[in-house]
């Protein structure tokens with residue numbers, strides 16, 4: 478049984494609209510052709526890296542080469558409305574983002590992939606593992622949540638971005654992505670990630686905020702059968718470790734690791750710890 482989640486009082490009832498639509502249309506709306514890159518051997522087991530709101534696939538720079546060197550075919554994607562992927566008009570649902578990812582796997586001829594998702598990428602991974610278990614070999618859920626704050630906050634953020642652009646939220650977001658110490662020690666890399674957020678199309682960013690505001694994941698976690706690792710950043714203000722703990726309790730057999738010295742983009746701030754944990758998980762579940 479999933480425990481009631483006191484932080485998501487208005488997300489505990491099943492979302493009839495979402496479940497009706499996902500049962501009749503598990504792939505969501507018409508998929509778009511996502512932008513992606515590949516590293517590593519084409520015949521290796523596929524690892525799909527799926528990132529956070531406001532990012533592009535460069536956020537996985539610290540992991541791409543090490544995972545490829547370990548023999549994995551590493552596929553990094555830009556969500557719809559992000560990076561170099563198309564920007565269909567919103568709002569979006571997690572089902573839409575998951576449908577784009579399965580369409581990409583189809584294009585690549587991959588039946589099942591190891592899913593590594595951070596924040597929004599983890600939310601899409603939870604959706605996919607629950608609704609399309611045939612496509613997910615293993616699941617790594619990094620710095621993510623089933624309820625990262627009240628839906629109104631996400632709808633307010635979407636409205637701000639639609640009115641003023643992503644530049645309006647870039648400073649606040651990058652302050653959640655990295656600890657103050659890391660930002661002070663890495664001003665160029667902080668500026669690079671701030672620019673990544675500010676370059677995200679407003680329609681894409683805002684529409685993904687709506688996907689987060691309307692998602693209903695808590696009830697489906699017990700269905701997940703993929704071997705699951707939950708990684709949290711000890712200093713993550715956006716999806717704090719107790720959010721990861723709740724996921725790890727609800728997904729059968731899930732392992733949990735809390736990484737010290739990491740805020741929201743823990744894979745960038747603590748690349749060694751994150752990559753080692755991912756490799757241990759992937760190699761332990763071939």
Ligand SMILES: O=C(O)CCC(=O)CC(=O)O
Nearest residue numbers: 529530596597650653715
């Ligand atoms: O990063 C995500 O995918 C969702 C959480 C978030 O937006 C963190 C932030 O930038 O504030």
